[in-house]
Amino acid sequence: MGVEFEEELSSDFARCIGCGGCNIPCPLFNIDQTESSGMRSRIKILSMLSKGKIELTEGILRHVFTCANCGVCNEYCPVGLRPFDLLVRARGSFIDMGYVPLVTVDIRNSFRRAGTPIGDELVKGNWLPPDFQPTKNSEVLFFAGCWMHKAIEVALNTRKLLEKISGDITTIGPSEPCSGALLYVLGENDLANDSKRNLEALISELNPKRIVSGCSLTARIYSDLGFMNLSSYILDAIRYERIKLGKMKGKDIILPIPSCGRDSSFLEILKSFNGAKILDAPEWLCCDCGFTLIYRTDRSLFSRWVQRVLSLAEELGANHIVIEDVGCYAMITEAMQTKGRLKGIKISHISGFIMELLK
Known part of the structure:
Protein backbone atom coordinates (compact mmCIF):
# COMPACT_ATOMS: atom_id res chain seq x y z
CA MET A 1 0.00 0.00 0.00
CA GLY A 2 1.31 3.43 -0.93
CA VAL A 3 1.69 6.29 1.54
CA GLU A 4 2.06 9.99 0.86
CA PHE A 5 2.54 12.25 3.87
CA GLU A 6 2.35 16.03 3.82
CA GLU A 7 5.68 17.58 2.85
CA GLU A 8 6.20 19.18 6.28
CA LEU A 9 5.62 15.86 8.08
CA SER A 10 8.00 13.99 5.76
CA SER A 11 10.58 16.72 6.31
CA ASP A 12 10.27 16.34 10.07
CA PHE A 13 10.80 12.57 9.85
CA ALA A 14 13.98 13.21 7.85
CA ARG A 15 15.39 15.38 10.66
CA CYS A 16 15.63 12.36 13.00
CA ILE A 17 19.32 11.59 13.68
CA GLY A 18 18.57 8.11 15.06
CA CYS A 19 20.27 8.77 18.40
CA GLY A 20 17.74 6.77 20.44
CA GLY A 21 17.17 9.54 22.97
CA CYS A 22 13.44 8.93 22.61
CA ASN A 23 13.92 5.34 23.81
CA ILE A 24 15.34 6.44 27.18
CA PRO A 25 11.97 7.30 28.82
CA CYS A 26 9.85 4.86 26.77
CA PRO A 27 7.84 2.56 29.09
CA LEU A 28 7.66 -0.24 26.52
CA PHE A 29 11.35 -0.07 25.58
CA ASN A 30 12.24 -0.38 29.26
CA ILE A 31 10.39 -3.68 29.66
CA ASP A 32 13.25 -5.57 27.99
CA GLN A 33 15.11 -2.87 25.97
CA THR A 34 14.17 -4.40 22.63
CA GLU A 35 14.72 -1.90 19.81
CA SER A 36 11.41 -2.62 18.12
CA SER A 37 9.56 -1.65 21.33
CA GLY A 38 10.89 1.91 21.42
CA MET A 39 9.91 5.14 19.72
CA ARG A 40 13.04 5.26 17.55
CA SER A 41 11.83 2.24 15.56
CA ARG A 42 8.49 3.93 14.86
CA ILE A 43 10.03 7.18 13.66
CA LYS A 44 12.51 5.25 11.48
CA ILE A 45 9.68 3.24 9.89
CA LEU A 46 7.67 6.41 9.22
CA SER A 47 10.72 8.04 7.66
CA MET A 48 11.25 5.04 5.36
CA LEU A 49 7.57 5.05 4.39
CA SER A 50 7.74 8.74 3.54
CA LYS A 51 10.73 8.10 1.24
CA GLY A 52 9.06 5.13 -0.44
CA LYS A 53 11.72 2.71 0.78
CA ILE A 54 9.13 0.31 2.24
CA GLU A 55 5.44 -0.34 1.66
CA LEU A 56 2.74 -0.07 4.29
CA THR A 57 1.47 -3.35 5.76
CA GLU A 58 -1.02 -4.12 8.51
CA GLY A 59 1.92 -5.10 10.74
CA ILE A 60 3.63 -1.75 10.21
CA LEU A 61 0.34 0.09 10.76
CA ARG A 62 -0.21 -1.79 14.02
CA HIS A 63 3.31 -0.97 15.17
CA VAL A 64 2.86 2.75 14.50
CA PHE A 65 -0.40 2.88 16.43
CA THR A 66 0.68 0.69 19.36
CA CYS A 67 2.67 2.52 22.01
CA ALA A 68 2.03 3.62 25.59
CA ASN A 69 0.96 7.11 24.39
CA CYS A 70 2.80 8.69 27.29
CA GLY A 71 4.42 11.47 25.24
CA VAL A 72 7.45 11.60 27.54
CA CYS A 73 9.80 11.07 24.58
CA ASN A 74 8.95 14.61 23.43
CA GLU A 75 11.29 16.00 26.07
CA TYR A 76 14.26 13.77 25.15
CA CYS A 77 14.90 14.56 21.48
CA PRO A 78 18.15 16.57 21.10
CA VAL A 79 16.99 18.15 17.84
CA GLY A 80 13.55 19.11 19.19
CA LEU A 81 11.45 16.82 16.99
CA ARG A 82 8.88 15.95 19.67
CA PRO A 83 8.59 12.34 18.44
CA PHE A 84 5.22 11.58 20.02
CA ASP A 85 3.62 14.62 18.39
CA LEU A 86 4.99 13.38 15.05
CA LEU A 87 3.50 9.97 15.72
CA VAL A 88 0.07 11.45 16.47
CA ARG A 89 0.19 13.49 13.25
CA ALA A 90 1.19 10.40 11.28
CA ARG A 91 -1.68 8.40 12.77
CA GLY A 92 -4.13 11.09 11.73
CA SER A 93 -2.65 11.08 8.23
CA PHE A 94 -3.06 7.31 7.94
CA ILE A 95 -6.72 7.53 8.95
CA ASP A 96 -7.30 10.40 6.49
CA MET A 97 -5.80 8.17 3.77
CA GLY A 98 -8.23 5.40 4.73
CA TYR A 99 -5.74 3.18 6.54
CA VAL A 100 -7.38 2.26 9.84
CA PRO A 101 -5.41 -0.34 11.84
CA LEU A 102 -7.29 -3.37 13.07
CA VAL A 103 -5.76 -2.84 16.52
CA THR A 104 -7.84 0.32 17.06
CA VAL A 105 -11.14 -0.91 15.61
CA ASP A 106 -12.55 -2.21 18.92
CA ILE A 107 -11.78 1.09 20.64
CA ARG A 108 -13.44 3.06 17.84
CA ASN A 109 -16.48 0.77 17.89
CA SER A 110 -16.76 0.91 21.70
CA PHE A 111 -16.80 4.67 21.53
CA ARG A 112 -19.51 4.72 18.88
CA ARG A 113 -21.69 2.18 20.71
CA ALA A 114 -21.20 3.23 24.33
CA GLY A 115 -19.57 6.66 24.24
CA THR A 116 -16.34 5.42 25.81
CA PRO A 117 -13.19 3.81 24.40
CA ILE A 118 -12.57 1.56 27.41
CA GLY A 119 -15.35 -0.99 26.88
CA ASP A 120 -19.09 -1.36 26.36
CA GLU A 121 -19.76 -2.63 29.88
CA LEU A 122 -19.04 0.74 31.51
CA VAL A 123 -21.91 2.28 33.52
CA LYS A 124 -21.26 5.96 34.15
CA GLY A 125 -22.25 7.61 37.40
CA ASN A 126 -22.84 4.37 39.34
CA TRP A 127 -20.96 5.90 42.28
CA LEU A 128 -23.41 8.79 42.58
CA PRO A 129 -26.83 8.92 44.31
CA PRO A 130 -29.68 7.68 42.06
CA ASP A 131 -31.29 11.14 42.05
CA PHE A 132 -28.06 13.03 41.32
CA GLN A 133 -28.33 16.16 39.19
CA PRO A 134 -25.38 18.44 38.31
CA THR A 135 -25.53 21.98 39.66
CA LYS A 136 -24.69 25.14 37.76
CA ASN A 137 -22.21 27.86 38.79
CA SER A 138 -20.42 25.61 41.28
CA GLU A 139 -16.98 26.30 42.68
CA VAL A 140 -15.59 23.09 41.14
CA LEU A 141 -16.78 20.86 38.32
CA PHE A 142 -15.21 17.43 38.70
CA PHE A 143 -14.70 15.77 35.34
CA ALA A 144 -14.32 12.14 36.40
CA GLY A 145 -13.21 10.53 33.12
CA CYS A 146 -14.12 7.06 31.84
CA TRP A 147 -11.90 4.94 34.10
CA MET A 148 -13.17 6.70 37.25
CA HIS A 149 -16.66 5.31 36.55
CA LYS A 150 -15.18 1.81 36.50
CA ALA A 151 -12.98 2.11 39.60
CA ILE A 152 -15.87 2.82 41.96
CA GLU A 153 -13.82 2.82 45.18
CA VAL A 154 -11.53 5.47 43.68
CA ALA A 155 -14.53 7.53 42.56
CA LEU A 156 -16.05 7.45 46.06
CA ASN A 157 -12.76 8.38 47.74
CA THR A 158 -12.14 11.18 45.25
CA ARG A 159 -15.61 12.61 45.74
CA LYS A 160 -15.24 12.54 49.55
CA LEU A 161 -11.84 14.20 49.31
CA LEU A 162 -13.07 16.97 47.01
CA GLU A 163 -16.05 17.62 49.30
CA LYS A 164 -13.67 18.02 52.24
CA ILE A 165 -11.61 20.52 50.26
CA SER A 166 -14.62 22.44 48.97
CA GLY A 167 -18.26 21.73 49.71
CA ASP A 168 -19.35 23.28 46.42
CA ILE A 169 -18.49 20.37 44.12
CA THR A 170 -20.50 19.01 41.22
CA THR A 171 -19.91 16.55 38.42
CA ILE A 172 -21.67 15.80 35.13
CA GLY A 173 -22.89 12.39 36.29
CA PRO A 174 -24.28 9.57 34.10
CA SER A 175 -24.35 11.82 31.03
CA GLU A 176 -20.65 12.68 31.28
CA PRO A 177 -19.15 12.34 27.78
CA CYS A 178 -15.76 10.93 26.92
CA SER A 179 -13.36 13.84 26.48
CA GLY A 180 -11.93 12.27 23.33
CA ALA A 181 -8.32 12.65 24.53
CA LEU A 182 -7.45 9.00 23.86
CA LEU A 183 -9.11 9.18 20.44
CA TYR A 184 -7.03 12.27 19.67
CA VAL A 185 -3.68 10.59 20.36
CA LEU A 186 -4.82 7.61 18.25
CA GLY A 187 -5.35 9.93 15.29
CA GLU A 188 -9.17 9.78 15.33
CA ASN A 189 -9.42 13.53 14.89
CA ASP A 190 -13.07 13.72 13.77
CA LEU A 191 -14.36 11.65 16.70
CA ALA A 192 -12.06 13.46 19.14
CA ASN A 193 -13.17 16.90 17.97
CA ASP A 194 -16.84 15.93 18.26
CA SER A 195 -16.23 14.75 21.84
CA LYS A 196 -14.37 17.91 22.72
CA ARG A 197 -17.15 20.14 21.35
CA ASN A 198 -19.75 18.16 23.31
CA LEU A 199 -17.71 18.54 26.49
CA GLU A 200 -17.19 22.25 25.87
CA ALA A 201 -20.95 22.75 25.53
CA LEU A 202 -21.65 20.98 28.84
CA ILE A 203 -18.96 22.98 30.62
CA SER A 204 -20.40 26.21 29.24
CA GLU A 205 -23.89 25.22 30.41
CA LEU A 206 -22.73 24.33 33.94
CA ASN A 207 -20.45 27.40 34.14
CA PRO A 208 -18.14 26.28 36.99
CA LYS A 209 -15.39 28.50 38.40
CA ARG A 210 -12.85 25.69 38.10
CA ILE A 211 -12.65 22.28 36.35
CA VAL A 212 -10.74 19.45 38.02
CA SER A 213 -10.01 16.37 35.92
CA GLY A 214 -9.72 12.86 37.30
CA CYS A 215 -8.35 11.78 33.90
CA SER A 216 -4.72 12.88 33.65
CA LEU A 217 -4.65 12.37 29.87
CA THR A 218 -7.58 14.77 29.42
CA ALA A 219 -5.82 17.44 31.49
CA ARG A 220 -2.63 16.87 29.46
CA ILE A 221 -4.22 16.97 26.00
CA TYR A 222 -6.92 19.61 26.59
CA SER A 223 -5.12 22.23 28.63
CA ASP A 224 -6.86 24.85 26.45
CA LEU A 225 -10.18 23.95 28.12
CA GLY A 226 -8.86 25.04 31.51
CA PHE A 227 -8.69 21.58 33.07
CA MET A 228 -6.75 21.30 36.30
CA ASN A 229 -5.22 17.93 37.12
CA LEU A 230 -6.59 16.34 40.33
CA SER A 231 -3.14 16.29 41.94
CA SER A 232 -2.65 20.02 41.33
CA TYR A 233 -5.94 20.76 43.04
CA ILE A 234 -5.08 18.55 46.02
CA LEU A 235 -1.64 20.15 46.35
CA ASP A 236 -3.19 23.62 46.48
CA ALA A 237 -5.54 22.42 49.21
CA ILE A 238 -2.59 21.14 51.27
CA ARG A 239 -0.59 24.34 50.77
CA TYR A 240 -3.49 26.57 51.82
CA GLU A 241 -4.46 24.20 54.67
CA ARG A 242 -7.93 23.47 53.38
CA ILE A 243 -7.15 19.89 54.42
Whole structure:
Protein backbone atom coordinates (compact mmCIF):
# COMPACT_ATOMS: atom_id res chain seq x y z
CA MET A 1 0.00 0.00 0.00
CA GLY A 2 1.31 3.43 -0.93
CA VAL A 3 1.69 6.29 1.54
CA GLU A 4 2.06 9.99 0.86
CA PHE A 5 2.54 12.25 3.87
CA GLU A 6 2.35 16.03 3.82
CA GLU A 7 5.68 17.58 2.85
CA GLU A 8 6.20 19.18 6.28
CA LEU A 9 5.62 15.86 8.08
CA SER A 10 8.00 13.99 5.76
CA SER A 11 10.58 16.72 6.31
CA ASP A 12 10.27 16.34 10.07
CA PHE A 13 10.80 12.57 9.85
CA ALA A 14 13.98 13.21 7.85
CA ARG A 15 15.39 15.38 10.66
CA CYS A 16 15.63 12.36 13.00
CA ILE A 17 19.32 11.59 13.68
CA GLY A 18 18.57 8.11 15.06
CA CYS A 19 20.27 8.77 18.40
CA GLY A 20 17.74 6.77 20.44
CA GLY A 21 17.17 9.54 22.97
CA CYS A 22 13.44 8.93 22.61
CA ASN A 23 13.92 5.34 23.81
CA ILE A 24 15.34 6.44 27.18
CA PRO A 25 11.97 7.30 28.82
CA CYS A 26 9.85 4.86 26.77
CA PRO A 27 7.84 2.56 29.09
CA LEU A 28 7.66 -0.24 26.52
CA PHE A 29 11.35 -0.07 25.58
CA ASN A 30 12.24 -0.38 29.26
CA ILE A 31 10.39 -3.68 29.66
CA ASP A 32 13.25 -5.57 27.99
CA GLN A 33 15.11 -2.87 25.97
CA THR A 34 14.17 -4.40 22.63
CA GLU A 35 14.72 -1.90 19.81
CA SER A 36 11.41 -2.62 18.12
CA SER A 37 9.56 -1.65 21.33
CA GLY A 38 10.89 1.91 21.42
CA MET A 39 9.91 5.14 19.72
CA ARG A 40 13.04 5.26 17.55
CA SER A 41 11.83 2.24 15.56
CA ARG A 42 8.49 3.93 14.86
CA ILE A 43 10.03 7.18 13.66
CA LYS A 44 12.51 5.25 11.48
CA ILE A 45 9.68 3.24 9.89
CA LEU A 46 7.67 6.41 9.22
CA SER A 47 10.72 8.04 7.66
CA MET A 48 11.25 5.04 5.36
CA LEU A 49 7.57 5.05 4.39
CA SER A 50 7.74 8.74 3.54
CA LYS A 51 10.73 8.10 1.24
CA GLY A 52 9.06 5.13 -0.44
CA LYS A 53 11.72 2.71 0.78
CA ILE A 54 9.13 0.31 2.24
CA GLU A 55 5.44 -0.34 1.66
CA LEU A 56 2.74 -0.07 4.29
CA THR A 57 1.47 -3.35 5.76
CA GLU A 58 -1.02 -4.12 8.51
CA GLY A 59 1.92 -5.10 10.74
CA ILE A 60 3.63 -1.75 10.21
CA LEU A 61 0.34 0.09 10.76
CA ARG A 62 -0.21 -1.79 14.02
CA HIS A 63 3.31 -0.97 15.17
CA VAL A 64 2.86 2.75 14.50
CA PHE A 65 -0.40 2.88 16.43
CA THR A 66 0.68 0.69 19.36
CA CYS A 67 2.67 2.52 22.01
CA ALA A 68 2.03 3.62 25.59
CA ASN A 69 0.96 7.11 24.39
CA CYS A 70 2.80 8.69 27.29
CA GLY A 71 4.42 11.47 25.24
CA VAL A 72 7.45 11.60 27.54
CA CYS A 73 9.80 11.07 24.58
CA ASN A 74 8.95 14.61 23.43
CA GLU A 75 11.29 16.00 26.07
CA TYR A 76 14.26 13.77 25.15
CA CYS A 77 14.90 14.56 21.48
CA PRO A 78 18.15 16.57 21.10
CA VAL A 79 16.99 18.15 17.84
CA GLY A 80 13.55 19.11 19.19
CA LEU A 81 11.45 16.82 16.99
CA ARG A 82 8.88 15.95 19.67
CA PRO A 83 8.59 12.34 18.44
CA PHE A 84 5.22 11.58 20.02
CA ASP A 85 3.62 14.62 18.39
CA LEU A 86 4.99 13.38 15.05
CA LEU A 87 3.50 9.97 15.72
CA VAL A 88 0.07 11.45 16.47
CA ARG A 89 0.19 13.49 13.25
CA ALA A 90 1.19 10.40 11.28
CA ARG A 91 -1.68 8.40 12.77
CA GLY A 92 -4.13 11.09 11.73
CA SER A 93 -2.65 11.08 8.23
CA PHE A 94 -3.06 7.31 7.94
CA ILE A 95 -6.72 7.53 8.95
CA ASP A 96 -7.30 10.40 6.49
CA MET A 97 -5.80 8.17 3.77
CA GLY A 98 -8.23 5.40 4.73
CA TYR A 99 -5.74 3.18 6.54
CA VAL A 100 -7.38 2.26 9.84
CA PRO A 101 -5.41 -0.34 11.84
CA LEU A 102 -7.29 -3.37 13.07
CA VAL A 103 -5.76 -2.84 16.52
CA THR A 104 -7.84 0.32 17.06
CA VAL A 105 -11.14 -0.91 15.61
CA ASP A 106 -12.55 -2.21 18.92
CA ILE A 107 -11.78 1.09 20.64
CA ARG A 108 -13.44 3.06 17.84
CA ASN A 109 -16.48 0.77 17.89
CA SER A 110 -16.76 0.91 21.70
CA PHE A 111 -16.80 4.67 21.53
CA ARG A 112 -19.51 4.72 18.88
CA ARG A 113 -21.69 2.18 20.71
CA ALA A 114 -21.20 3.23 24.33
CA GLY A 115 -19.57 6.66 24.24
CA THR A 116 -16.34 5.42 25.81
CA PRO A 117 -13.19 3.81 24.40
CA ILE A 118 -12.57 1.56 27.41
CA GLY A 119 -15.35 -0.99 26.88
CA ASP A 120 -19.09 -1.36 26.36
CA GLU A 121 -19.76 -2.63 29.88
CA LEU A 122 -19.04 0.74 31.51
CA VAL A 123 -21.91 2.28 33.52
CA LYS A 124 -21.26 5.96 34.15
CA GLY A 125 -22.25 7.61 37.40
CA ASN A 126 -22.84 4.37 39.34
CA TRP A 127 -20.96 5.90 42.28
CA LEU A 128 -23.41 8.79 42.58
CA PRO A 129 -26.83 8.92 44.31
CA PRO A 130 -29.68 7.68 42.06
CA ASP A 131 -31.29 11.14 42.05
CA PHE A 132 -28.06 13.03 41.32
CA GLN A 133 -28.33 16.16 39.19
CA PRO A 134 -25.38 18.44 38.31
CA THR A 135 -25.53 21.98 39.66
CA LYS A 136 -24.69 25.14 37.76
CA ASN A 137 -22.21 27.86 38.79
CA SER A 138 -20.42 25.61 41.28
CA GLU A 139 -16.98 26.30 42.68
CA VAL A 140 -15.59 23.09 41.14
CA LEU A 141 -16.78 20.86 38.32
CA PHE A 142 -15.21 17.43 38.70
CA PHE A 143 -14.70 15.77 35.34
CA ALA A 144 -14.32 12.14 36.40
CA GLY A 145 -13.21 10.53 33.12
CA CYS A 146 -14.12 7.06 31.84
CA TRP A 147 -11.90 4.94 34.10
CA MET A 148 -13.17 6.70 37.25
CA HIS A 149 -16.66 5.31 36.55
CA LYS A 150 -15.18 1.81 36.50
CA ALA A 151 -12.98 2.11 39.60
CA ILE A 152 -15.87 2.82 41.96
CA GLU A 153 -13.82 2.82 45.18
CA VAL A 154 -11.53 5.47 43.68
CA ALA A 155 -14.53 7.53 42.56
CA LEU A 156 -16.05 7.45 46.06
CA ASN A 157 -12.76 8.38 47.74
CA THR A 158 -12.14 11.18 45.25
CA ARG A 159 -15.61 12.61 45.74
CA LYS A 160 -15.24 12.54 49.55
CA LEU A 161 -11.84 14.20 49.31
CA LEU A 162 -13.07 16.97 47.01
CA GLU A 163 -16.05 17.62 49.30
CA LYS A 164 -13.67 18.02 52.24
CA ILE A 165 -11.61 20.52 50.26
CA SER A 166 -14.62 22.44 48.97
CA GLY A 167 -18.26 21.73 49.71
CA ASP A 168 -19.35 23.28 46.42
CA ILE A 169 -18.49 20.37 44.12
CA THR A 170 -20.50 19.01 41.22
CA THR A 171 -19.91 16.55 38.42
CA ILE A 172 -21.67 15.80 35.13
CA GLY A 173 -22.89 12.39 36.29
CA PRO A 174 -24.28 9.57 34.10
CA SER A 175 -24.35 11.82 31.03
CA GLU A 176 -20.65 12.68 31.28
CA PRO A 177 -19.15 12.34 27.78
CA CYS A 178 -15.76 10.93 26.92
CA SER A 179 -13.36 13.84 26.48
CA GLY A 180 -11.93 12.27 23.33
CA ALA A 181 -8.32 12.65 24.53
CA LEU A 182 -7.45 9.00 23.86
CA LEU A 183 -9.11 9.18 20.44
CA TYR A 184 -7.03 12.27 19.67
CA VAL A 185 -3.68 10.59 20.36
CA LEU A 186 -4.82 7.61 18.25
CA GLY A 187 -5.35 9.93 15.29
CA GLU A 188 -9.17 9.78 15.33
CA ASN A 189 -9.42 13.53 14.89
CA ASP A 190 -13.07 13.72 13.77
CA LEU A 191 -14.36 11.65 16.70
CA ALA A 192 -12.06 13.46 19.14
CA ASN A 193 -13.17 16.90 17.97
CA ASP A 194 -16.84 15.93 18.26
CA SER A 195 -16.23 14.75 21.84
CA LYS A 196 -14.37 17.91 22.72
CA ARG A 197 -17.15 20.14 21.35
CA ASN A 198 -19.75 18.16 23.31
CA LEU A 199 -17.71 18.54 26.49
CA GLU A 200 -17.19 22.25 25.87
CA ALA A 201 -20.95 22.75 25.53
CA LEU A 202 -21.65 20.98 28.84
CA ILE A 203 -18.96 22.98 30.62
CA SER A 204 -20.40 26.21 29.24
CA GLU A 205 -23.89 25.22 30.41
CA LEU A 206 -22.73 24.33 33.94
CA ASN A 207 -20.45 27.40 34.14
CA PRO A 208 -18.14 26.28 36.99
CA LYS A 209 -15.39 28.50 38.40
CA ARG A 210 -12.85 25.69 38.10
CA ILE A 211 -12.65 22.28 36.35
CA VAL A 212 -10.74 19.45 38.02
CA SER A 213 -10.01 16.37 35.92
CA GLY A 214 -9.72 12.86 37.30
CA CYS A 215 -8.35 11.78 33.90
CA SER A 216 -4.72 12.88 33.65
CA LEU A 217 -4.65 12.37 29.87
CA THR A 218 -7.58 14.77 29.42
CA ALA A 219 -5.82 17.44 31.49
CA ARG A 220 -2.63 16.87 29.46
CA ILE A 221 -4.22 16.97 26.00
CA TYR A 222 -6.92 19.61 26.59
CA SER A 223 -5.12 22.23 28.63
CA ASP A 224 -6.86 24.85 26.45
CA LEU A 225 -10.18 23.95 28.12
CA GLY A 226 -8.86 25.04 31.51
CA PHE A 227 -8.69 21.58 33.07
CA MET A 228 -6.75 21.30 36.30
CA ASN A 229 -5.22 17.93 37.12
CA LEU A 230 -6.59 16.34 40.33
CA SER A 231 -3.14 16.29 41.94
CA SER A 232 -2.65 20.02 41.33
CA TYR A 233 -5.94 20.76 43.04
CA ILE A 234 -5.08 18.55 46.02
CA LEU A 235 -1.64 20.15 46.35
CA ASP A 236 -3.19 23.62 46.48
CA ALA A 237 -5.54 22.42 49.21
CA ILE A 238 -2.59 21.14 51.27
CA ARG A 239 -0.59 24.34 50.77
CA TYR A 240 -3.49 26.57 51.82
CA GLU A 241 -4.46 24.20 54.67
CA ARG A 242 -7.93 23.47 53.38
CA ILE A 243 -7.15 19.89 54.42
CA LYS A 244 -4.74 18.74 57.13
CA LEU A 245 -2.88 15.48 57.02
CA GLY A 246 -1.77 13.32 59.90
CA LYS A 247 1.54 11.48 60.23
CA MET A 248 1.90 8.13 58.56
CA LYS A 249 2.02 5.06 60.77
CA GLY A 250 4.73 2.50 60.19
CA LYS A 251 7.63 2.86 57.80
CA ASP A 252 6.26 3.09 54.30
CA ILE A 253 8.75 3.05 51.44
CA ILE A 254 6.73 4.38 48.52
CA LEU A 255 7.33 3.91 44.82
CA PRO A 256 5.24 6.55 43.04
CA ILE A 257 3.71 5.99 39.61
CA PRO A 258 2.95 9.47 38.26
CA SER A 259 0.77 10.25 35.29
CA CYS A 260 2.63 10.96 32.08
CA GLY A 261 2.12 14.72 31.99
CA ARG A 262 5.22 15.37 34.09
CA ASP A 263 3.29 17.68 36.42
CA SER A 264 5.27 17.67 39.66
CA SER A 265 2.22 18.11 41.91
CA PHE A 266 1.79 14.39 42.62
CA LEU A 267 5.37 13.96 43.82
CA GLU A 268 5.16 17.15 45.88
CA ILE A 269 2.06 15.78 47.61
CA LEU A 270 3.84 12.55 48.55
CA LYS A 271 6.91 14.41 49.79
CA SER A 272 4.72 16.51 52.09
CA PHE A 273 3.88 13.46 54.22
CA ASN A 274 5.77 12.80 57.40
CA GLY A 275 6.93 9.28 58.12
CA ALA A 276 7.38 7.97 54.57
CA LYS A 277 10.33 7.49 52.27
CA ILE A 278 9.54 8.46 48.68
CA LEU A 279 11.67 6.70 46.08
CA ASP A 280 12.79 8.44 42.90
CA ALA A 281 10.84 7.16 39.90
CA PRO A 282 12.88 6.51 36.73
CA GLU A 283 12.01 8.40 33.54
CA TRP A 284 10.03 5.51 32.07
CA LEU A 285 7.76 5.02 35.08
CA CYS A 286 4.53 6.80 34.29
CA CYS A 287 1.06 5.61 33.34
CA ASP A 288 -2.33 7.04 32.46
CA CYS A 289 -5.27 6.49 30.10
CA GLY A 290 -2.85 6.47 27.17
CA PHE A 291 -2.00 2.87 28.12
CA THR A 292 -5.60 1.82 27.38
CA LEU A 293 -4.87 0.66 23.82
CA ILE A 294 -2.14 -1.74 24.97
CA TYR A 295 -4.26 -2.88 27.90
CA ARG A 296 -7.22 -3.70 25.66
CA THR A 297 -5.33 -5.24 22.73
CA ASP A 298 -2.21 -6.86 24.22
CA ARG A 299 -2.82 -7.84 27.85
CA SER A 300 0.38 -9.90 27.86
CA LEU A 301 2.49 -6.84 27.00
CA PHE A 302 0.73 -4.76 29.64
CA SER A 303 1.29 -7.48 32.24
CA ARG A 304 4.99 -7.56 31.35
CA TRP A 305 5.15 -3.82 32.03
CA VAL A 306 3.45 -4.35 35.41
CA GLN A 307 5.94 -7.11 36.23
CA ARG A 308 8.76 -4.70 35.35
CA VAL A 309 7.28 -2.19 37.79
CA LEU A 310 6.99 -4.83 40.51
CA SER A 311 10.58 -5.94 39.94
CA LEU A 312 11.70 -2.33 40.32
CA ALA A 313 9.68 -1.97 43.53
CA GLU A 314 11.31 -5.11 44.94
CA GLU A 315 14.80 -3.97 43.89
CA LEU A 316 14.31 -0.63 45.66
CA GLY A 317 12.74 -2.17 48.77
CA ALA A 318 9.33 -0.52 48.31
CA ASN A 319 6.39 -1.84 50.32
CA HIS A 320 3.80 0.58 48.90
CA ILE A 321 3.00 1.74 45.36
CA VAL A 322 0.95 4.94 45.08
CA ILE A 323 -0.58 5.73 41.69
CA GLU A 324 -1.67 9.14 40.47
CA ASP A 325 -3.97 8.28 37.56
CA VAL A 326 -7.22 6.37 38.05
CA GLY A 327 -6.94 4.63 34.67
CA CYS A 328 -3.51 3.31 35.58
CA TYR A 329 -4.78 2.11 38.97
CA ALA A 330 -7.79 0.37 37.41
CA MET A 331 -5.77 -1.32 34.67
CA ILE A 332 -3.08 -2.59 37.03
CA THR A 333 -5.50 -3.98 39.61
CA GLU A 334 -7.69 -5.56 36.93
CA ALA A 335 -4.76 -7.08 35.05
CA MET A 336 -3.32 -8.61 38.22
CA GLN A 337 -6.80 -9.55 39.51
CA THR A 338 -6.12 -8.07 42.91
CA LYS A 339 -7.40 -5.36 45.18
CA GLY A 340 -5.04 -3.75 47.63
CA ARG A 341 -1.81 -5.76 47.22
CA LEU A 342 0.54 -6.98 44.52
CA LYS A 343 3.09 -9.59 45.64
CA GLY A 344 2.87 -8.28 49.18
CA ILE A 345 3.23 -4.65 48.08
CA LYS A 346 0.32 -2.40 48.98
CA ILE A 347 -1.14 -0.44 46.09
CA SER A 348 -3.17 2.76 46.43
CA HIS A 349 -4.64 5.50 44.30
CA ILE A 350 -3.66 8.96 45.55
CA SER A 351 -7.24 9.73 46.68
CA GLY A 352 -7.50 6.66 48.92
CA PHE A 353 -3.97 7.22 50.20
CA ILE A 354 -4.86 10.74 51.33
CA MET A 355 -8.24 9.80 52.78
CA GLU A 356 -6.50 7.40 55.19
CA LEU A 357 -4.33 10.25 56.50
CA LEU A 358 -6.84 13.08 56.88
CA LYS A 359 -7.03 14.50 60.38
